[in-house]
Amino acid sequence: MAKNLKIIPLGGLGAIGKNMTVFEYGRNIMVVDVGVMFPENDMYGIDLVLPDFDYVVENQDKLRGIVLTHGHMDHILALPYLLRDVSAPVYGTRLTLGMVERILDEKNLLHQADLRLIEKGDTIHLGPYRVSPFRVAHSIPDAVGLVIGTPVGNIVHTGDYKLDETPAGGYTTDLEALRSLTKDGVLAMLGDSTNADRPGRTPTEQLVRDTLDELFTQARGQRIIIATFSSLLARLQEIIYLAAEHKRKVALTGRSLLQSVELARELGYLHVPEGLLVDVNANHVPREKMVILCTGSQGEPRSALNRMANGQHRQIRVQGGDTIIISGGTIPGNEEDVGRMLNRLFQRGANVIYGRLATVHVSGHGSRDEMRTMLETVKPKFLIPAHGEPRHLFLHAQLAREAGMKSENIFILNDGSQWVTDGNKAWLEESLDLDEVFVDGRLVGEIGEVVMRDRQRLSQDGFIVALIPVNEHHELAGEPQLVSRGFVYLNEAGDLLDAGREEIKRQVRNGAKNLRRDLEDFFYRETQLRPVILPRYIQV
Amino acid sequence: MAKNLKIIPLGGLGAIGKNMTVFEYGRNIMVVDVGVMFPENDMYGIDLVLPDFDYVVENQDKLRGIVLTHGHMDHILALPYLLRDVSAPVYGTRLTLGMVERILDEKNLLHQADLRLIEKGDTIHLGPYRVSPFRVAHSIPDAVGLVIGTPVGNIVHTGDYKLDETPAGGYTTDLEALRSLTKDGVLAMLGDSTNADRPGRTPTEQLVRDTLDELFTQARGQRIIIATFSSLLARLQEIIYLAAEHKRKVALTGRSLLQSVELARELGYLHVPEGLLVDVNANHVPREKMVILCTGSQGEPRSALNRMANGQHRQIRVQGGDTIIISGGTIPGNEEDVGRMLNRLFQRGANVIYGRLATVHVSGHGSRDEMRTMLETVKPKFLIPAHGEPRHLFLHAQLAREAGMKSENIFILNDGSQWVTDGNKAWLEESLDLDEVFVDGRLVGEIGEVVMRDRQRLSQDGFIVALIPVNEHHELAGEPQLVSRGFVYLNEAGDLLDAGREEIKRQVRNGAKNLRRDLEDFFYRETQLRPVILPRYIQV
Secondary structure (H helix, E strand, C coil), X not given: CCCCEEEEEEECECCCCCCEEEEEECXXXXXXXXXXXXXXXXXXXXXXXXXXXXXXXXXXXXXXXXXXXXXXXXXXXXXXXXXXXXXXXXXXXXXXXXXXXXXXXXXXXXXXXXXXXXXXXXXXXXXXEEEEEEECECCCCCCEEEEEEECCEEEEECCCCECCCCCHHHCCCCHHHHHHHXXXXXXXXXXXXXXXXXXXXXXXXXXXXXXXXXXXXXCCCCCEEEECCCCCHHHHHHHHHHHHHCCCEEEEECHHHHHHHHHHHHCCXXXXXXXXXXXXXXXXXXXXXXXXXXXXXXXXXCCHHHHHHCCCCCCCCCCCCCEEEECCCCCCCCHHHHHHHHHHHHHCCCEEXXXXXXXXXXXXXXXXXXXXXXXXXXXXXXXEEECECHHHHHHHHHHHHHCCCCHHHECCCCCCCEEEECCCCEEEECCCCCCCEEEECCEECCCCHHHHHHHHHHHHHCEEEEEEEECCCCCECCCCEEEEECCCCHHHCHHHXXXXXXXXXXHHHCCCCCHHHHHHHHHHHHHCCCCEEEEEEEEC | CCCCEEEEEEECECCCCCCEEEEEECCEEEEECCCCECCCCCCCCCCEEECXXXXXXXXXXXXXXXXXXXXXXXXXXCHHHHHCCCCCEEEECHHHHHHXXXXXXXXXXXXXXXXXXXXXXXXXXXCCEEEEEEECECCCCCCEEEEEEECCEEEEECCCCECCCCCHHHCCCCHHHHHHHCCCCEEEEEXXXXXXXXXXXXXXXXXXXXXXXXXXXXXXXXXXXXXXXXXCHHHHHHHHHHHHHCCCEEEEECHHHHHHHHHHHHCCCCCCXXXXXXXXXXXXXXXXXXXXXXXXXXCCCCCHHHHHHCCCCCCCCCCCCCEEEECCCCCCCCHHHHHHHHHHHHHCCCEEECCCCCCCCCCCCCCXXXXXXXXXXHCEEEEEEECECHHHHHHHHHHHHHCCCCHHHECCCCCCCEEEECCCCEEEECCCCCCCEEEECCEECCCCHHHHHHHHHHHHHCEEEEEEEECCCCCECCCCEEEEECCCCHHHCHHHHHHHHHHHHHHHHCCCCCHHHHHHHHHHHHHCCCCEEXXXXXXX
């Protein structure tokens, strides 16, 4: 009996991040990427969001392998959480595996991991799947897309890509290899949708290099400080070469940057001319001969650049005349943090260059014209827009229709959707019921909507715990106490709290039926605020 | 004895919004604008931020008048709070006063207000000040800048402006009038800095009109829904005329929009062709002949468009094929709310057009080239960059240096700075010590940093109130109770809470010196979270 292929995204749709896709054919499961999502501003106190991979854990006897497209955290950082529960070989390119080793090592899981290198031109066999990677240009080296041969047809998973013709490092997306791998036709494509709302093409990385070159020239006689993403190795390489050309030394600050540079040098992805790197304390190098590379392009509170902005960096004090370049786009939700950091850097007298002022960053994802070229190269029968929020998926679908695809061959999925094909037709089966899996401190998946709602409400108006002494007849037996934080400034709100205590006594004497609601009403009338109110009777 | 002129910004520097500037000469104070700031994402639970106007209240015997530049909330909405404490004539153009009347009426302060109309060509005398308004193009009609004659020289306050040569409504910034009013020279200029990080010129409003025209044509046969700012009356006018040209009717939804349109029609700032406006329930108008104008361009939770996105709007259900246009820029900090709303609108099948896809909005503030033209028109001796966050003020100063101004003649002030001039030299005197004045529900200024910090911490990890029964010897006299919200999901964390209670008993038996810290350490060890912990001993 012919079997069907199922594709189930567990993440990567609906929110930027936590990419994870399940392929299932008969008793054979393969997983592509195991990433995390970083929390949105209304996910109070949350450190990370994981894909809900219960389905993989429950079916681990079928799991043939995990394939990673590249080393960004939204594609690999949930791996340690998954590998606590299941074991399977993990395939990736050299740099990707290098990054995986580091994150597994931090969780003491490296010794038990089965990591397997894939190289250009390889085809790996995982049960019924033949997986052939092809090189893509992205904001991290060694990124690949995948052509996945299955018994019902070829599936292309683009990974994250742009079609930059002059990328840093010189490796552009290998459309030739893709064409050759797909010459038998493509049944379905999962395509990167990130920039589906950007017309045209994403500017080339070469433009950033040229802009930086010009800024280096303008900054002659001044120190240069550049913040970028630590995984943006191609950018780091450009800056290192530019520093050498402009006869400057480079110092690094920020833990993730140091780790990233060390790893990339070990693996040969970053070439640093002899003697170029100096310690951040190097006093023998004059200021105007220094480039300081640091973390903090998102204004993250504890990043190196933000510590400089706040005057809290141990080694580096920003001074008048310093040129500071923010060479990283602002991730939505971080605008206020970045804005505040910029303000403080300017207040310290620095000359700060950021995205609005010059092309000091470009996206690692292709825009609409590149997405169209990809569609026309792959010519899939079915399209599954991937890697984006719903608006990006819908705009990707719109683009595909403009390119001539039939609406019924485009499938907008949700995380948990089960897309099924027999190689000819495709349809949806009942979705898996997925949870948001929050990581908060040491707790994984224990904090859900209830706690989130409470934190939201506490953040708005604080709380009042009312302690009400009663005797065995449930009669008031003393003065109520109010324990409160985040509601009003207690030292100045004596009258309000006194009135609150009187209200409690009045209600208890009248045989309060719902004291919590009575108090909510009372404090709302008085303040128009709605603190969380928790009355507790104390038997004395 | 010659007197000096002081200029004291009480708001409008350091953060977008709450514009308010004090002019003081001898025993004469004049105030320009009395605006609010809308809270940033980390101002938990706050409704509005007011300028700290204690200085004006303390010196109200000197207050000669309040002059308003235009009717945006960041320039007028703190007026009701100020007019509770002081009385003074309030000057503004017709539309500005119309908006002021509405906000004063809502606070029952209209009857006691002394509102005075200023018209083009007027000069008003307030003690030693001769105030001459000049027309500026901005995103609300009837906006003005001010030339303020003082005994030590002329001061120009630009207000908010752009130099759009084809603005909506046809009224551009009146540089001719400005030149004529300043022919005796200008001592100092307070200049709008909002777009100091945008090179070139702000695109003309005409471009938005043309884009909308094209979108109307493309949407033939479909309903059109447009969200914009209710104060963006020029945009509303364009849309109304476009609807008429394209033979559509217009319906309005959203309270602030209805109010705004009513006011602008009454005062003659909005012309609506006879029979064009219909009720949002109008069943006799086919969908494809409707334009629905609504609030919600910022994804505000209770706005009309967000209610449509969530399927909660009473009259309007978004359907497949609807064209939805977001004709308003996203204010920094609102990106996530807007993104979520867009996602939901797409999920309902709408064709959504927003800023990244087409020029459906332009800023109301001039960009660097326009700021330079303003500088070269006014030729002030001193420049005080105003209306912007610090980065914008510094970039405005940089621009002025590029235009040939001397560094020592450019003053970057903070809110509360006292800038003083004798008409020749200028210097700073000791700053006023200003507070952030938060409005939260009915509380004005009672909630400060302490409450804010508590709310921040509660939002991250919640709280635990530990109730510990003790006897008169302070010995444990029963089982401790934990009252908690926002920390962990209590139904599933029984073991953790049991362990917490055991820890309390152990510590109390050992004569706990600092039980709060002991418990903080305990719960951090167990969870790596830091809830607010409040132990309370209960005498039983």
